[in-house]
Amino acid sequence: QHNLVANYTFRNFVEGKSNQLALAAANQVAENPGDAYNPLFLYGGVGLGKTHLMHAVGNALKESNPEARIVYLHSERFVADMVKALQLNAITDFKRYYRSVDALLIDDIQFFAKKDRSQEEFFHTFNALLEGGQQMILTCDRYPKEIDGLEERLKSRFGWGLTVAVEPPDLETRVAILMKKASQSQLELPPDAAFFIAQRIRSNVRELEGALKRVIASANFTRRAIDVDLVKESLKDLLALQDKQVSLDNIQRTVAEYYKIKVADLMSRRRSRSVARPRQVAMALAKELTNHSLPEIGDSFGGRDHTTVLHACRKIKELRETSSDIHEDYKNLLRSLTT
Ligand code: ADP
Ligand code: MG
Incomplete structure (x- = not known):
């Protein structure tokens, strides 16, 4: 019982610039499980092929060795199974099971955030598998260091193998x-x-x-x-x-107008407060009102990094709670962009 989706294969996966690295890494892992990159950590927004690639490795491993025990599961399932095992006093079986597999594929590990006991169990499972040379593949919707509520020791271990981003396709x-x-x-x-x-x-x-x-x-x-x-x-x-839906363009124009600055200032490297704050507001609005990914939003603000956007969103969230000016500005802008 491996839970692999049969048609999530390498053959059915279309290569492009946006997924090239992730695909190459997945191929390597399929050829040298437990050896090439352990763990393989894939991250990126929804619907970009992370789950597909992870299954593709699993299916390939299964093909070259039908006896191989490949286990795929969503991190929420890992948490639920663990809770059940605790209730049934079966945690030893739980541990034994996960440590006996040849490859463990855990999807969307952002759901481990704030689940301390699960993180603890997973930490030990992780170490045991790594020691035993068993392959792990993990996916997440963001860069591991950016998962709030995840233990530092796990974050650092996730980077021991290879961490690759899957980008939106061109x-x-x-x-x-x-x-x-x-x-x-x-x-x-x-x-x-x-x-x-x-x-x-x-x-x-x-x-x-x-x-x-x-x-x-x-x-x-x-x-x-x-x-x-x-x-x-x-x-x-x-x-x-x-x-x-509101476009990035529209947001930038509206915010620039509101704060009486130029749109070009939003894209510029200028860091003075009078420009930096509106820029952060615009980034936070872009995150809230569009479906663009953090890297795309960063790009549209003069080629900034996705971590800058993430920082802006957090900063604005915090300021909206502590500064009534920012709170007002944000509310006004939201209203004029959505009505
Ligand atoms: P994620 O796990 O990143 O949210 P999925 O792996 O579930 O994304 O992919 C969403 C859907 O898009 C799936 O049906 C998958 O087969 C398909 N898909 C994603 N990327 C590709 C690709 N490069 N080639 C073919 N199908 C893809
Ligand atoms: Mg997925």
């Missing part, structure tokens, strides 16, 4: 993914239709798949071949909803 990769998914469903997807979808759906691969499914459903339903017109019709609601 346009070409989005097109390639759509073409691949279409051909898997034995569907004729004309390149201009694929392009249209890829241009409009930019957030992540899961959304892309969702959009394609809609298109396919309406092609089947209307018995029409897929073309740009059909795509436009079938995605009309989805795109209308998306257009209502």
Whole structure:
């Protein structure tokens, strides 16, 4: 009972600039489990292929050795199982089980945050597996050091192997993914239709798949071949909803106007308070009102690092509780951006 999803394979994974490193690392691990990189730590936003890649390694390991005990589970499941084991006085069995596997794949470890007992158990399991040369693959929605409520010793151990980011796919990769998914469903997807979808759906691969499914459903339903017109019709609601979303541009213009500074100041390296504070406010608004990832938001503010954005969000959150000026500003800006 390994819980691996059969079609999350390397063969079904489309390579692009955004996932190249993660894919290469996963391939290495599949070839030299317990040896190449242990643990392999993949992080990045939702729907970017972390779970898929993790299963791809598991499936590959299973293929080269059908006897191998590969265990995949979500971190919430690890927590739940542990709690149950404690209640049933079966914690020794729990420990034995997880230490006996050949590879342990734990998804979305951000859910370990603030679960002290689980972290404790996982820490020991981690050490035992590492010692035994058993492979671990972990995923997380953010860089390990940025998980609040996670013990330092775990954060540091997560970095002992290899830590790689999975980024949102660029346009070409989005097109390639759509073409691949279409051909898997034995569907004729004309390149201009694929392009249209890829241009409009930019957030992540899961959304892309969702959009394609809609298109396919309406092609089947209307018995029409897929073309740009059909795509436009079938995605009309989805795109209308998306257009209502606030753009980064709009946020930057509105914030600059509000604070009577230039948009260019927001992108600049200037650090004086009169510019730095509005910049942080704009970043926090971008995080709250758009689906853009932290790296994308950082990029749009003159190529800043995602950690800068994260810091800005925290700072503004804190200031909104302690400074009534910032609280007012933020509320006013929110209102004018969303009404
Ligand atoms: P995450 O775990 O990062 O949230 P998933 O691995 O669940 O993302 O991916 C979401 C969906 O997108 C899955 O159906 C997965 O198969 C698909 N997907 C993601 N990246 C790719 C890719 N590069 N090629 C093909 N399919 C992909
Ligand atoms: Mg996932």
